[in-house]
Amino acid sequence: KFLAGTSMASPNAAGVAALIRSYYPKLSASQVKHILMNSGTSINRMVQVGGKNGEKKAFSTLSKSGKIVNAYSALQMAAKMSGK
Numbered sequence: 203k204f205l206a207g208t209s210m211a212s213p214n215a216a217g218v219a220a221l222i223r224s225y226y227p228k229l230s231a232s233q234v235k236h237i238l239m240n241s242g243t244s245i246n247r248m249v250q251v252g253g254k255n256g257e258k259k260a261f262s263t264l265s266k267s268g269k270i271v272n273a274y275s276a277l278q279m280a281a282k283m284s285g286k
Contacts, residue, residue, distance in 0.1 A: 241276040242269025
């Protein structure tokens with residue numbers, strides 16, 4: 203079954219935030235947010251919005267960062283930020 207949207211994206215971002223906090227508990231919530239917003243993978247393509255007959259929009263215009271969460275990059279950035 204294919205699922206999409208914020209109902210699927212939110213648990214992924216929350217899971218990566220929890221992963222970061224479990225490895226680096228001294229990082230603040232604002233630092234974790236910074237990591238999530240800046241360590242993602244940029245998506246530079248048009249995507250269809252609103253189902254099969256929906257219009258196409260640049261992915262970068264559909265989210266604040268224009269990126270998708272990337273756990274590996276997030277952990278690398280967290281390690282640098284925490285000094286480890």
